[in-house]
Amino acid sequence: MQDRARADKLWHRVAVLCAVAIAFGAVAALTRGREPRPLKEAAPDGFALLLRDPALQAALAGIEAAEPALLDDQVAFTEIPAPPFGEEARAARLKQVFEALRLRNVRIDAVGNVIGERPGLAPRPNLVVAAHLDTVFPEGTRVKVTREGPVLRAPGIADDGRGLAVLVGVARALERGGVCTPGTITFVANVGEEGLGDLRGMKHLFGHELHGRVDAFVSIDGTGHGITNVAVGSRRYRVTFTGPGGHSFGAFGTVNPAHALGRAVAAVADFAVPHAPKVTFNVGRVGGGTSVNAIPEATWFEIDLRSADEAALASIDARFKDAVERAVRRENARWAAGRIDVAVELVGNRPAGRTSEDSPIVKTALAVSRALGLPASLGEGSTDANVPIALGIPAITVGGGGHSSGAHTLAESFDSTDSWKGTARVTALVFALAR
Numbered sequence: 001m002q003d004r005a006r007a008d009k010l011w012h013r014v015a016v017l018c019a020v021a022i023a024f025g026a027v028a029a030l031t032r033g034r035e036p037r038p039l040k041e042a043a044p045d046g047f048a049l050l051l052r053d054p055a056l057q058a059a060l061a062g063i064e065a066a067e068p069a070l071l072d073d074q075v076a077f078t079e080i081p082a083p084p085f086g087e088e089a090r091a092a093r094l095k096q097v098f099e100a101l102r103l104r105n106v107r108i109d110a111v112g113n114v115i116g117e118r119p120g121l122a123p124r125p126n127l128v129v130a131a132h133l134d135t136v137f138p139e140g141t142r143v144k145v146t147r148e149g150p151v152l153r154a155p156g157i158a159d160d161g162r163g164l165a166v167l168v169g170v171a172r173a174l175e176r177g178g179v180c181t182p183g184t185i186t187f188v189a190n191v192g193e194e195g196l197g198d199l200r201g202m203k204h205l206f207g208h209e210l211h212g213r214v215d216a217f218v219s220i221d222g223t224g225h226g227i228t229n230v231a232v233g234s235r236r237y238r239v240t241f242t243g244p245g246g247h248s249f250g251a252f253g254t255v256n257p258a259h260a261l262g263r264a265v266a267a268v269a270d271f272a273v274p275h276a277p278k279v280t281f282n283v284g285r286v287g288g289g290t291s292v293n294a295i296p297e298a299t300w301f302e303i304d305l306r307s308a309d310e311a312a313l314a315s316i317d318a319r320f321k322d323a324v325e326r327a328v329r330r331e332n333a334r335w336a337a338g339r340i341d342v343a344v345e346l347v348g349n350r351p352a353g354r355t356s357e358d359s360p361i362v363k364t365a366l367a368v369s370r371a372l373g374l375p376a377s378l379g380e381g382s383t384d385a386n387v388p389i390a391l392g393i394p395a396i397t398v399g400g401g402g403h404s405s406g407a408h409t410l411a412e413s414f415d416s417t418d419s420w421k422g423t424a425r426v427t428a429l430v431f432a433l434a435r
């Protein structure tokens with residue numbers, strides 16, 4: 001009974017706060033482009049609709065009771081391997097779930113994103129809600145979930161097994177409540193969020209599949225109740241140095257690709273970078289050569305450059321390329337025999353940007369969080385939302401509730417204590433934005 005009372009109180013607070021947000025034109029602005037709608041225009045339909053909407057109340061009231069079943073889904077999704085560029089099996093499962101939820105036009109697009117639509121009274125605004133299918137773990141990783149009380153353990157159980165579960169939980173809650181939204185909600189389980197996936201799911205979604213037809217975007221990624229509105233961009237390169245190679249003694253005096261690499265990495269290591277905007281660099285992998293007594297024919301390294309500021313990112317990108325060229329010139333000038341060539345290959349490109357703290361989508365997310373008595377804080381990160389943010393589409397990434405530790409490690413775990421609040425928050429947020 002106490003739980004029921006808590007749930008009742010919860011939806012009531014959400015309904016009131018959502019109504020307040022709408023009254024201030026925050027949510028309604030999404031239907032009219034970037035400028036907030038005037039208060040007078042927004043108030044009548046917004047207030048009346050939300051406060052009298054038993055569907056929203058029904059949707060939220062059932063969430064806590066439905067959470068154990070949702071955790072079973074989270075386990076089931078997590079136990080289907082989804083390594084980078086190998087998301088097909090998990091995608092097929094999500095497609096089945098979307099169909100069972102009677103979403104419309106359920107399909108898998110050209111790059112492997114699973115898409116299902118929940119029509120509202122009108123096709124627009126179209127709110128896209130997404131969670132990523134892929135994990136960082138290679139093929140063959142043991143993904144069996146173990147449970148210890150409220151704690152679930154397995155690689156990917158939180159990132160983004162939780163996001164996928166909440167994605168489904170939101171659709172189910174809206175269905176259970178018989179919710180009818182003014183705009184359309186498009187649910188997406190997408191590929192390519194992690195590592196060298198390079199946001200290819202989102203790039204295809206916004207560049208082709210739903211090009212020009214998305215008015216707002218919410219990614220559900222990981223756990224907790226954070227709201228990410230700042231997109232940390234990155235450029236990732238694989239740099240390969242090549243030369244003639246040779247015997248370490250007999251061919252001494254020949255240019256050396258390992259030495260050229262060393263010069264380049266040493267120059268990067270000494271880069272001075274600003275704290276604000278934060279700019280980072282990391283040489284993450286190094287390789288090449290055949291033997292300790294052979295001058296290598298080829299060496300390579302991979303580097304990750306990041307900033308939430310596009311200009312700062314472009315600046316360190318230029319400095320990095322200059323450092324590589326100078327390293328090659330110096331190695332070639334050092335020795336008479338042979339010549340170093342270098343190839344700088346872009347292997348990752350995530351755009352940077354920011355959804356303003358004053359934007360309707362951010363204000364609404366904060367209002368909904370506060371309504372649930374949850375922490376309402378903004379942060380920065382590199383997520384699927386980078387793509388729409390860089391395109392100027394209102395976009396954020398939110399946590400799916402619960403707590404996690406060891407993300408991106410084999411020891412990843414998810415604590416489901418009160419995780420239903422995450423499902424409730426995202427459901428309320430989607431309800432508030434789909435208009």
Ligand SMILES: [Zn+2]
Pocket residue numbers: 132159160193221222
């Ligand atoms: Zn993730």
